[in-house]
Amino acid sequence: MNLLSKIMKQREISIVVLIVVFIAIVGMVNSKFVTGKSLLLLVESAIILLILAVGQSFVLLTREIDVSVGATMGLSAAVCGLLLTSGVSGWVSALAVLAVGVLAGLFNGLGVAYLRIPAIIMTLGTLGILRGFMIILTGGKWIEDIPNYFKKLSGTDFIGLPLPVWIGLVILVAAYLVLRLTKFGRYFYAVGDNADGARLIGIPVSKVRVLAFVLSGLSASVAGLIFVINIGFVPNQTGSGMELQVIAAAVLGGVSLNGGLGTVLGAGLGAIFLTAINSSLIYLKIPAYWNNAISGFLLLVIVISDSRFQSFLANSQFKKKETAEAEGGGQGDEATL
Amino acid sequence: MKLLFRWEGALVIFLILELIFFGLMNPDFLNLTNLIFSMNDYVYIGLAAIPMTYVIITGGIDVSVGSTIGLTSIIIGVLWMNGLNVWLAVLIALLISACAGAVNGTVVATTNVQPLVVTLGTMFLFSGIALVISGGSSASGYEGISGFPDAFVQLANGETFGLPNPILFFFGIMIFFAVMLNLTRFGRQVFLVGINPKSARYSGIRVKSIIIWSYIIAGLGGGVSGLILTSYFSSARSDLGTEAVLPVITAVVLGGTSITGGKGTVVGTGIASIVIGMMQYGLQMMSMTSQETSVVIGFLLIIAVLLRLTNWGLLKKFHTKKAAVKEP
Amino acid sequence: MDDQLLHIRQIYKQFAGNPVLKGVDLTLYKGEVFAIVGGNGAGKSTLMKIITGLYRPDQGQMVVEGSEVLFHQPSDAHKHGIYLVPQEPLIFPNMTIRENVTIGLHENKAECARRIQHYLSVLGWNLDLNRRGLSLSIAEQQLVELLRGLIRNAKILILDEPTSTLTFSEINSLFSTIKKLTSEGLGVFYITHRLTEIFELADTVAVLRDGVISAKGPVRDFTYEKLLEGLMPEKIEVLAPQLERTEAKPSAGQHREPILSVKNLSGYRFQNISFDLYPGEILGIAGVVGAGRTELATSIFGLEPSNSGEIFLDRESIKKYSLRERINRGLVYVPEDRHQHGLFSIASLKMNITSTILPKFRSLFIPFKKEQDIAAQAINSLKVVTTGPSQFISNLSGGNQQKIVLSKYLETGPKVIILDEPTRGIDAGARGDIYKMIDDLKHTGLAVILISSDTEEIVQLSDRVLVMHEGRMTTTIAKEDLTIDSITTAAFGIQKELKTL
Incomplete structure (x- = not known):
C-alpha cells in the first residue's frame, strides 16, 4: 500500500508504469510491437503531441488553458509550406514560423493577462482567427511541393534517433530543467497555485502568464515545422482537433487544470501513452476506429481514479494533521506553563 | 437583469446592422426566402447551444456535445438499417443522447474532476463508440447510411406554415428552454447552483441532481441537433458534429452567458447563433469560404467578451485604481 | 530618533470620491508592538495596504528609517523591510514549506536554508520544511508567512487580525513569537478587534475611526473603557445595545x-x-x-x-x-461564513430569500407575485436597508446581507x-436588530x-x-x-x- 501510494503520488512514475505495462501486454499478444523499430516509430509519431503538450503545460501550470494550439500549429505549417515552396531558405522559413507561434501566443497572453478575457474564450477566438488565416493564406488548397531537402530532415539520424525526435527531446529536457531548477520556472507554479500570493511577494504575475502563452504558441509552431518535415505536405485540416488531444495528454500525465501541479515530463509521457494506445491497435488486430473509444475510456478511468485517490490522500493527511495538532497544542501548553 | 436585456438588445441591433451591411454589399443577400432557408445550414448549432446554456450557467462546460451529435446520428442510422421503425430508432437514439449527458453529469457532480476534463474524456469515448458502431456495422464513414424513408427526411427538409421545419424546431426549442430557465423552479435552481454551489447546498438545494439534469439536457440538445442534421442530409454519419463544439460554445458565450457560471440567457444564445450563422452566410455571399469566415467569428467572440467585461460605470474607477495599483 | 522605523505623515486616501483616510499620522519604533484597532470600514486595511505598497496614498509622506519612500507595489515595500501577514495567509498549496518561504528570493539555496534554520532555532519552532502547503493548519500557515517576511529581512511586520482563526494554544505561541521578534528589534503593527489582546501584547495603541486616529498612546495609559470610547461613533455603553429582556421562566422547558x-x-x-x-x-x-x-x-x-x-x-x-x-x-442552520455559504452574490434579494423554500412553491412555475410579496415582507420586518426586493444582494452592507441570510432560513418556518x-463582521446597528430578532424568535416559541x-x-x-x-x-x-x-x-x-x- 505504501509503495503504491508513493507511486501514485509521483504521476510521472505511475504513467511510466502504465506505459510499460501497456506495452508489455500488447507485446504478449503480438511480439512485433516490442521491437526497437516499432517502439522508435511510436516515439516518432508521438513527437508532435509531445511538443504541444510541453508547451501547453506552461499554460496549464499558471491555471489558464490554450485551445488555440491546433490552429497555431496548422497556420505555422501553412506558413512554412508557403515560404518553402516560394523558394525561401529553410532557416529563414523556420524562423518566420517560430515568429508566427510567438505572435499567436503573445496575442493570447495579452488578452488573458491584461484585458482579463477568460482564457478559454480568448483562445477559442484565436483558434477561429488563426484557422481562418490559414485557409485564406493557402486559398483552401493543400501545399504539396515541399522541397526535398526539407522533407529529408525527417530521415536525418544522430546517434540512431531522427532529427524530430531530437528536437522533441531537447525541448522536453530544456523545459523540464527550466521549470525544475530555475527561480523563474518556479514562478509558473506559483502563479497557478495562488496568484494573489504570488503577486504579494513580487512575482510579475501578468508577465508570467503572457510568457506561458508565448511558450505554448512557440511549441505549436515547432510542432507545425515538424509536421511539415514528417509529412511532407500540408493539408487544410492540419492541427485541427489537436487542442483537445493535447489537453488530454497533459491531464493524463498529471498536469492539473487547477494550476500549480504537474510536470512537463508527465505531460510528455501522457502524449506518448495516448500515441501508444493508438499505434498498438494494429498489433492487437483491433480496427483503428476503436482508438477514440479506448483513449476516452482510459482518460476517464485514470482521471477519476486519480481524483478519488487525491481526496483519499487529503483525508488521511487531515487525520494526521489532527493528531499532530493535538500534540502540538499539548506542547504549547507545557511551554507556557 | 437590466444588463442582460441590454446585451440581448445589443445582439439584435448587431444582427440588424449585419443585415444592412451585407444587404448593401450584395442586394441578393436580403432575398427573404434565401435568408430564411440559409438558416437551415446552421440551425443545428443553435439546437445544441441552447441546452448547453444550462450547463455553462451551472459553471460547467460540455465539449462532448459534438460527439453526441455523431453518436445520435449513427445510432438512428444503424438501428433503422437493421430493420427498426425509423421513429423508434429516433426515440432510442435520443434516449441514448440523454444517457450520454447523464454520464457527464454524474461524473462531474460526484467527483472533483473538472467538467472540461470529464467531457473531454467522454468526447473521445462517445465519438469512439459512434465510430465503433459505424465501423462494426460496416457503414462507410464518409458516405454514411442513407436511403431513409421520406417522412424522416421531411422532418428537416419539409415546411410548415411556409417556414422550414428546422427553423420552427429552433424557435420552439428556444422558447421552451427560455421558459424553463426563467420561469420554473428548476431554472431558478440552475442559476443558484451556478452562482454559488455551496450556498445552494446550505439552502437545501439538491446540487448534484441539478447538475446532472443540466448535463442531461445538454446531451439531449446534442441528440436533437444530431437528429435534425441526419434528416437534413438524409444520411447518418458518425462524424457529423465533430466541428460543432467550438461554434456551439461560441454561440453560448456570445449570447451573454458567463463562462464562470451564474449568468446567462437562452434567448441570447439563440440570437447569437443566428448572428454567427448570418455572418457566415453573408461572408460566403462575399465569396469567402465557410472556413475563412472563422477569422471574423473569432474576432467577434473576443470583442464581444471584451465589451461585456468593460463595465462602463467602473471605467472611471479603473482610472483611479490604475494610478494606485499598477501591475508589475 | 535612531530607533524610529516608520513614520507616516498626513496620509489621505479616497476611493471614487469616498474619503477613507483623512490625515493619519503614525510612528513605529524598533522593538515596539503597535496595535491598531477600529471597526469595519474605519480604514485599517486601507492604511495597511498603503504601507505595504498595494495602494498609493493620494497625499502624505512615508518615511522608512529616515528616508522618504514611495511604494508602487508590494515588492517595493519588501525591499524596505515591510512585510504584511494577511488575515488569510496566501500559501502556495502545492509547494513545500521551503519553497513557500524562499520563492522569489535571489539568494542561493544554501544561504536560504541556513537562514531558515537560523530563524527556526531563534523562535524555537519545529516545522518539517518538506510538508506541502495544503497540509498546514491556519496557524502553521501564519508561521510560514512570518518566516517569509523574516527571510526577506523584514524590520516591520504587519499582522492583520492574526488570531481570528487560531485556537487558544496557537494564540499563545504566536504571542510568544511576537515578543521574541520584537526583542530582536523588529517593529510590529498588530491589527485586531479583540481588545483584550491589546493589553496583553501591545506597547502602543491607536484607535482608527472613520479615517482618522481618534485616540493614540502607550497602552498603559489606556483602559478598556477608554479604548471603547475611542471606537464608538457616539457614546454607547457597550459594544452591543442592551436588550430589554422579558424574562422567560428560569426553568423554561422543564415540563415540556x-x-x-x-x-x-x-x-x-x-x-x-x-x-x-x-x-x-x-x-x-x-x-x-x-x-x-x-x-x-x-x-x-x-x-x-x-x-x-x-x-x-x-x-x-x-x-x-x-x-x-x-x-x-x-431544522435549519444559518452558516457562519456569509459569503461562502450564505449568499448568492449576483442574485436579487428575493432570489436569495426564496432559495430555501423553492420546493414549497409546489408549482412548476415560480409564483413571481408571491415571491415578491414574501421578499417585501421579509425586508420590511427585518428593517433591511435596500432599494427593494430586486436589488442585488452584493450591493448591500454586511449587516443587511446577514439579515437576508437569516430571513431566507426563517422563511422555511423552522422549529x-x-x-x-x-453577528460576525457587522456594524453595531445591525447587530442590535439581529439581537432583537433572536429574542423575538424565542418568544414565538422557536428553539x-x-x-x-x-x-x-x-x-x-x-x-x-x-x-x-x-x-x-x-x-x-x-x-x-x-x-x-x-x-x-x-x-x-x-x-x-x-x-x-
Missing part, C-alpha cells in the same frame, strides 16, 4: 418535551455531545475557535456525516434524513434554528442554538450555555451562573493560569 435532542453525537472534531433543546429557549454554545462547534452544528444539520450517536427532532430520529428533509421538518456567529465567539453576546442572549473545548462538552452553565468569566474559564478548558501571562 425537548424539540431537539442530541444523544452522544460524535463526528469530525467533536465527540460525545449530548443536550436537549426546548421550544422558546436560546441555548448558547460557547468555546474558542476550533473547539468543534461549527462541526457539531453542520453535523446536526446534515451537511457532514456523524459517526455515532443520535439526533431527535420532535422525538423522531433524523439521522437518516437528508439536509432537505431536515429543513422540511423544521429549531442554529445560528453560527450571526434557538446560538454559536458565538463573542462571549458578551452569549451571556446577553442565552438561557443556558453549553461550553465546548477541543471537541468535547466541558460544562453546561445555567442562566443563574452565566457570566463572562464562567464561560471564559470553561471555554479555555483547564488553562486558567495562562491568563496571567
Whole structure:
C-alpha cells in the first residue's frame, strides 16, 4: 500500500508504469510491437503531441488553458509550406514560423493577462482567427511541393534517433530543467497555485502568464515545422482537433487544470501513452476506429481514479494533521506553563 | 437583469446592422426566402447551444456535445438499417443522447474532476463508440447510411406554415428552454447552483441532481441537433458534429452567458447563433469560404467578451485604481 | 530618533470620491508592538495596504528609517523591510514549506536554508520544511508567512487580525513569537478587534475611526473603557445595545418535551455531545475557535456525516434524513461564513430569500407575485436597508446581507434554528436588530442554538450555555451562573493560569 501510494503520488512514475505495462501486454499478444523499430516509430509519431503538450503545460501550470494550439500549429505549417515552396531558405522559413507561434501566443497572453478575457474564450477566438488565416493564406488548397531537402530532415539520424525526435527531446529536457531548477520556472507554479500570493511577494504575475502563452504558441509552431518535415505536405485540416488531444495528454500525465501541479515530463509521457494506445491497435488486430473509444475510456478511468485517490490522500493527511495538532497544542501548553 | 436585456438588445441591433451591411454589399443577400432557408445550414448549432446554456450557467462546460451529435446520428442510422421503425430508432437514439449527458453529469457532480476534463474524456469515448458502431456495422464513414424513408427526411427538409421545419424546431426549442430557465423552479435552481454551489447546498438545494439534469439536457440538445442534421442530409454519419463544439460554445458565450457560471440567457444564445450563422452566410455571399469566415467569428467572440467585461460605470474607477495599483 | 522605523505623515486616501483616510499620522519604533484597532470600514486595511505598497496614498509622506519612500507595489515595500501577514495567509498549496518561504528570493539555496534554520532555532519552532502547503493548519500557515517576511529581512511586520482563526494554544505561541521578534528589534503593527489582546501584547495603541486616529498612546495609559470610547461613533455603553429582556421562566422547558435532542453525537472534531433543546429557549454554545462547534452544528444539520450517536427532532430520529428533509421538518442552520455559504452574490434579494423554500412553491412555475410579496415582507420586518426586493444582494452592507441570510432560513418556518456567529463582521446597528430578532424568535416559541465567539453576546442572549473545548462538552452553565468569566474559564478548558501571562 505504501509503495503504491508513493507511486501514485509521483504521476510521472505511475504513467511510466502504465506505459510499460501497456506495452508489455500488447507485446504478449503480438511480439512485433516490442521491437526497437516499432517502439522508435511510436516515439516518432508521438513527437508532435509531445511538443504541444510541453508547451501547453506552461499554460496549464499558471491555471489558464490554450485551445488555440491546433490552429497555431496548422497556420505555422501553412506558413512554412508557403515560404518553402516560394523558394525561401529553410532557416529563414523556420524562423518566420517560430515568429508566427510567438505572435499567436503573445496575442493570447495579452488578452488573458491584461484585458482579463477568460482564457478559454480568448483562445477559442484565436483558434477561429488563426484557422481562418490559414485557409485564406493557402486559398483552401493543400501545399504539396515541399522541397526535398526539407522533407529529408525527417530521415536525418544522430546517434540512431531522427532529427524530430531530437528536437522533441531537447525541448522536453530544456523545459523540464527550466521549470525544475530555475527561480523563474518556479514562478509558473506559483502563479497557478495562488496568484494573489504570488503577486504579494513580487512575482510579475501578468508577465508570467503572457510568457506561458508565448511558450505554448512557440511549441505549436515547432510542432507545425515538424509536421511539415514528417509529412511532407500540408493539408487544410492540419492541427485541427489537436487542442483537445493535447489537453488530454497533459491531464493524463498529471498536469492539473487547477494550476500549480504537474510536470512537463508527465505531460510528455501522457502524449506518448495516448500515441501508444493508438499505434498498438494494429498489433492487437483491433480496427483503428476503436482508438477514440479506448483513449476516452482510459482518460476517464485514470482521471477519476486519480481524483478519488487525491481526496483519499487529503483525508488521511487531515487525520494526521489532527493528531499532530493535538500534540502540538499539548506542547504549547507545557511551554507556557 | 437590466444588463442582460441590454446585451440581448445589443445582439439584435448587431444582427440588424449585419443585415444592412451585407444587404448593401450584395442586394441578393436580403432575398427573404434565401435568408430564411440559409438558416437551415446552421440551425443545428443553435439546437445544441441552447441546452448547453444550462450547463455553462451551472459553471460547467460540455465539449462532448459534438460527439453526441455523431453518436445520435449513427445510432438512428444503424438501428433503422437493421430493420427498426425509423421513429423508434429516433426515440432510442435520443434516449441514448440523454444517457450520454447523464454520464457527464454524474461524473462531474460526484467527483472533483473538472467538467472540461470529464467531457473531454467522454468526447473521445462517445465519438469512439459512434465510430465503433459505424465501423462494426460496416457503414462507410464518409458516405454514411442513407436511403431513409421520406417522412424522416421531411422532418428537416419539409415546411410548415411556409417556414422550414428546422427553423420552427429552433424557435420552439428556444422558447421552451427560455421558459424553463426563467420561469420554473428548476431554472431558478440552475442559476443558484451556478452562482454559488455551496450556498445552494446550505439552502437545501439538491446540487448534484441539478447538475446532472443540466448535463442531461445538454446531451439531449446534442441528440436533437444530431437528429435534425441526419434528416437534413438524409444520411447518418458518425462524424457529423465533430466541428460543432467550438461554434456551439461560441454561440453560448456570445449570447451573454458567463463562462464562470451564474449568468446567462437562452434567448441570447439563440440570437447569437443566428448572428454567427448570418455572418457566415453573408461572408460566403462575399465569396469567402465557410472556413475563412472563422477569422471574423473569432474576432467577434473576443470583442464581444471584451465589451461585456468593460463595465462602463467602473471605467472611471479603473482610472483611479490604475494610478494606485499598477501591475508589475 | 535612531530607533524610529516608520513614520507616516498626513496620509489621505479616497476611493471614487469616498474619503477613507483623512490625515493619519503614525510612528513605529524598533522593538515596539503597535496595535491598531477600529471597526469595519474605519480604514485599517486601507492604511495597511498603503504601507505595504498595494495602494498609493493620494497625499502624505512615508518615511522608512529616515528616508522618504514611495511604494508602487508590494515588492517595493519588501525591499524596505515591510512585510504584511494577511488575515488569510496566501500559501502556495502545492509547494513545500521551503519553497513557500524562499520563492522569489535571489539568494542561493544554501544561504536560504541556513537562514531558515537560523530563524527556526531563534523562535524555537519545529516545522518539517518538506510538508506541502495544503497540509498546514491556519496557524502553521501564519508561521510560514512570518518566516517569509523574516527571510526577506523584514524590520516591520504587519499582522492583520492574526488570531481570528487560531485556537487558544496557537494564540499563545504566536504571542510568544511576537515578543521574541520584537526583542530582536523588529517593529510590529498588530491589527485586531479583540481588545483584550491589546493589553496583553501591545506597547502602543491607536484607535482608527472613520479615517482618522481618534485616540493614540502607550497602552498603559489606556483602559478598556477608554479604548471603547475611542471606537464608538457616539457614546454607547457597550459594544452591543442592551436588550430589554422579558424574562422567560428560569426553568423554561422543564415540563415540556425537548424539540431537539442530541444523544452522544460524535463526528469530525467533536465527540460525545449530548443536550436537549426546548421550544422558546436560546441555548448558547460557547468555546474558542476550533473547539468543534461549527462541526457539531453542520453535523446536526446534515451537511457532514456523524459517526455515532443520535439526533431527535420532535422525538423522531433524523439521522437518516437528508439536509432537505431536515429543513422540511423544521431544522435549519444559518452558516457562519456569509459569503461562502450564505449568499448568492449576483442574485436579487428575493432570489436569495426564496432559495430555501423553492420546493414549497409546489408549482412548476415560480409564483413571481408571491415571491415578491414574501421578499417585501421579509425586508420590511427585518428593517433591511435596500432599494427593494430586486436589488442585488452584493450591493448591500454586511449587516443587511446577514439579515437576508437569516430571513431566507426563517422563511422555511423552522422549529429549531442554529445560528453560527450571526453577528460576525457587522456594524453595531445591525447587530442590535439581529439581537432583537433572536429574542423575538424565542418568544414565538422557536428553539434557538446560538454559536458565538463573542462571549458578551452569549451571556446577553442565552438561557443556558453549553461550553465546548477541543471537541468535547466541558460544562453546561445555567442562566443563574452565566457570566463572562464562567464561560471564559470553561471555554479555555483547564488553562486558567495562562491568563496571567
